[in-house]
Amino acid sequence: xxxxxxxxxxxxxxxxxxxxxxxxxxxxxxxxxxxxxxxxxxxxxxxxxxxxxxxxxxxxxxxxxxxxxxxxxxxxxxxxxxxxxxxxxxxxxxxxxxxxxxxxxxxxxxxxxxxxxxxxxxxxxxxxxxxxxxxxxxxxxxxxxxxxxxxxxxxxxxxxxxxxxxxxxxxxxxxxxxxxxxxxxxxxxxxxxxxxxxxxxxxxxxxxxxxxxxxxxxxxxxxxxxxxxxxxxxxxxxxxxxxxxxxxxxxxxxxxxxxxxxxxxxxxxxxxxxxxxxxxxxxxxxxxxxxxxxxxxxxxxxxxxxxxxxxxxxxxxxxxxxxxxxxxxxxxxxxxxxxxxxx
Amino acid sequence: xxxxxxxxxxxxxxxxxxxxxxxxxxxxxxxxxxxxxxxxxxxxxxxxxxxxxxxxxxxxxxxxxxxxxxxxxxxxxxxxxxxxxxxxxxxxxxxxxxxxxxxxxxxxxxxxxxxxxxxxxxxxxxxxxxxxxxxxxxxxxxxxxxxxxxxxxxxxxxxxxxxxxxxxxxxxxxxxxxxxxxxxxxxxxxxxxxxxxxxxxxxxxxxxxxxxxxxxxxxxxxxxxxxxxxxxxxxxxxxxxxxxxxxxxxxxxxxxxxxxxxxxxxxxxxxxxxxxxxxxxxxxxxx
Numbered sequence: 210x211x212x213x214x215x216x217x218x219x220x221x222x223x224x225x226x227x228x229x230x231x232x233x234x235x236x237x238x239x240x241x242x243x244x245x246x247x248x249x250x251x252x253x254x255x256x257x258x259x260x261x262x263x264x265x266x267x268x269x270x271x272x273x274x275x276x277x278x279x280x281x282x283x284x285x286x287x288x289x290x291x292x293x294x295x296x297x298x299x300x301x302x303x304x305x306x307x308x309x310x311x312x313x314x315x316x317x318x319x320x321x322x323x324x325x326x327x328x329x330x331x332x333x334x335x336x337x338x339x340x341x342x343x344x345x346x347x348x349x350x351x352x353x354x355x356x357x358x359x360x361x362x363x364x365x366x367x368x369x370x371x372x373x374x375x376x377x378x379x380x381x382x383x384x385x386x387x388x389x390x391x392x393x394x395x396x397x398x399x400x401x402x403x404x405x406x407x408x409x410x411x412x413x414x415x416x417x418x419x420x421x422x423x424x425x426x427x428x429x430x431x432x433x434x435x436x437x438x439x440x441x442x443x444x445x446x447x448x449x450x451x452x453x454x455x456x457x458x459x460x461x462x463x464x465x466x467x468x469x470x471x472x473x474x475x476x477x478x479x480x481x482x483x484x485x486x487x488x489x490x491x492x493x494x495x496x497x498x499x500x501x502x503x504x505x506x507x508x509x510x511x512x513x514x515x516x517x518x519x520x521x522x523x524x525x526x527x528x529x530x531x532x533x534x535x536x537x538x539x540x541x542x543x544x545x546x547x548x549x550x551x552x
Numbered sequence: 553x554x555x556x557x558x559x560x561x562x563x564x565x566x567x568x569x570x571x572x573x574x575x576x577x578x579x580x581x582x583x584x585x586x587x588x589x590x591x592x593x594x595x596x597x598x599x600x601x602x603x604x605x606x607x608x609x610x611x612x613x614x615x616x617x618x619x620x621x622x623x624x625x626x627x628x629x630x631x632x633x634x635x636x637x638x639x640x641x642x643x644x645x646x647x648x649x650x651x652x653x654x655x656x657x658x659x660x661x662x663x664x665x666x667x668x669x670x671x672x673x674x675x676x677x678x679x680x681x682x683x684x685x686x687x688x689x690x691x692x693x694x695x696x697x698x699x700x701x702x703x704x705x706x707x708x709x710x711x712x713x714x715x716x717x718x719x720x721x722x723x724x725x726x727x728x729x730x731x732x733x734x735x736x737x738x739x740x741x742x743x744x745x746x747x748x749x750x751x752x753x754x755x756x757x758x759x760x761x762x763x764x765x766x767x768x769x770x771x772x773x774x775x776x777x778x779x780x781x782x783x784x785x786x787x788x789x790x791x792x793x794x795x796x797x798x799x800x801x802x803x804x805x806x807x808x809x810x811x812x813x814x815x816x817x818x819x820x821x822x823x824x825x826x827x828x829x830x831x832x833x834x835x836x837x838x839x
Contacts, residue, residue: 251664254663255661255663255664257657257661257741257742257743258657258661258663258666258742259663259665260653261653261654261656261657261661261742261743261746262653262654262657262658262663262665262666262669264650264651264653264654265650265651265654265669265673265713265714265717266654266669268650268709268713269672269676269710269713269714272688272706272707272709272710273676273679273684273710273714275687276684276687276688276691276710277679277683277684277687279687279690279691280683280684280686280687283686283687293690294694295693347580348581348584351577351580351581352581354577356569356574356577356578358578362581362584362585364822365585365588365589366581366584366585366588367588367822367825368588368589368592368818368822369588369591369592370821370825371814371817371818371821371822371825372592372814372817372818373767373770373771373788373813373814373817374771374773375771375773375788375789375792376595376792376810376813376814377591377592379792379796379806379810380591380592380594380595380810381591382796383594383595383598383796383803383806383807384591384594386607386801389607390607391594391609394609395609423587423588423591426588427588431825480677484681484682486681486773486774487771487773487774487789490773490774490777491773491793504682505681505682505774508682508685509681509682509685509774509778512685512686512689512778513685513777513778520686520690523682523685523686524683524686524687526682527682527683527684527685527686528683530682530683531679531682531683535675538674538675
């Protein structure tokens with residue numbers, strides 16, 4: 210079973226276009242005795258499902274599969290702004306870039322910059338996800354109780370999620386402003402000297418994490434609150450009768466009851482955070498220097514900010530990021546399966 | 553903070569909380585709420601101050617709407633807004649339309665190729681834009697679609713389609729299979745069942761999925777920054793960046809624009825949020 214799933218992951222990676230073709234061929238293999246009859250039978254049984262799935266498979270094949278294949282190809286060339294096909298006025302210039310094999314990969318992997326970015330990206334992801342989860346769970350457990358004003362607190366705490374992300378990030382940039390931001394003015398009023406929120410590498414790292422946690426808590430909180438409400442209250446009553454303390458009840462009822470939801474939201478927020486482009490790009494542009502640059506913003510920088518624009522380099526970073534995420538998803542799934550989850 | 557949680561954790565009978573615990577609960581929630589609301593509130597207040605006072609710490613100072621009139625009259629805000637509405641709106645409609653039947657198929661049928669399809673949908677969602685952005689950029693360049701809303705719409709479909717299919721599977725899963733069965737008994741084929749019975753029932757789910765796709769496209773930054781250049785062609789995400797560059801900071805206009813972008817989104821959102829989470833986690837946990 211495990212082997213089977215890992216196979217489908219690997220397949221999904223090498224292009225969605227083959228998906229439609231894969232179904233019948235697999236069925237054929239199953240009914241090895243009469244391949245043609247098997248295929249016909251499969252078509253007769255499944256053609257509804259295949260027809261319904263076809264639009265997505267086609268669209269993804271064209272606008273995701275093809276660019277993906279092309280991206281992987283670009284990462285094996287030396288394409289940049291100067292040698293790709295382009296049109297200047299009415300004159301069309303053909304592409305002159307060449308296939309260079311794995312040169313880009315050896316270059317990127319041999320460069321300490323990649324490893325620095327990777328370490329910071331992992332630190333950033335782990336810090337953001339764990340803080341968001343712990344704080345989200347804390348707030349969710351609090352909101353799960355009966356008390357006056359609950360709806361108002363809930364509304365207030367969800368607000369950061371309701372505002373488009375890029376707007377919030379600009380709001381924070383305004384608050385963080387070194388000379389005129391409200392945070393430093395308040396500190397100044399308390400006699401504390403201004404903090405260079407976005408101008409010092411360490412503070413900038415703390416600032417981007419803080420903003421991302423601020424942005425991420427509402428989703429986490431609402432999802433976990435939903436999970437908490439689905440845990441039957443009788444369990445708590447029974448446990449209390451048996452003399453279990455609050456911590457024991459939390460540990461043995463709440464946490465196991467939240468497993469399915471937690472696993473999902475942790476997976477989702479890990480992927481989102483790993484790829485979180487806007488927070489870093491809009492708050493610090495990867496700076497000061499390159500101290501807050503994560504892998505995704507680095508890939509963007511290679512293709513759209515660096516001069517000359519390095520398309521092949523950017524594609525290489527992209528492929529490496531995708532590879533890392535797929536390994537992560539695979540390991541995550543494995544570990545869940547070991548613990549008996551069906552996901 | 554964690555200690556408070558642990559102690560106040562379980563659902564004790566009402567009224568058994570000590571005054572101290574009650575105080576700690578409210579104190580924590582008040583602090584958290586202030587942190588959550590303050591940045592948004594502060595931008596709202598700033599937008600109502602004359603631009604020259606934007607960076608003062610006074611909560612209210614000579615309230616005026618001058619930032620708004622300046623924004624609407626002297627900037628390209630309205631064209632950015634229109635571009636964003638156009639791009640996000642068309643993306644949403646197309647995304648929901650393309651993904652609806654697939655969401656139904658993966659929810660109801662077990663067919664060869666379903667597992668890889670589910671995996672593809674999941675993996676496509678975790679695609680960093682980094683892997684697709686360069687090929688799509690070159691492709692749009694070749695097709696002359698850079699700086700065109702259509703180019704951005706096609707690009708956003710790469711995000712919206714797998715996402716919508718995934719969400720809708722979650723919603724279709726919540727509709728009892730008995731309804732399909734009764735449709736089949738009455739002689740409907742699967743398309744008929746889907747179209748006549750399930751789709752009308754799934755309307756709230758479709759609306760939520762569409763809404764989610766809309767705000768995702770509405771808030772997208774990377775593709776919008778790379779593909780759209782030139783003042784009038786920007787979407788809101790790109791336009792807002794022009795107010796606060798490395799050298800100039802027009803905080804007055806920025807705050808007014810932020811409010812105009814955020815308020816409609818926030819109002820909608822606060823109505824829809826319950827369903828948003830239900831749909832997403834349902835799709836993912838049962839996937």
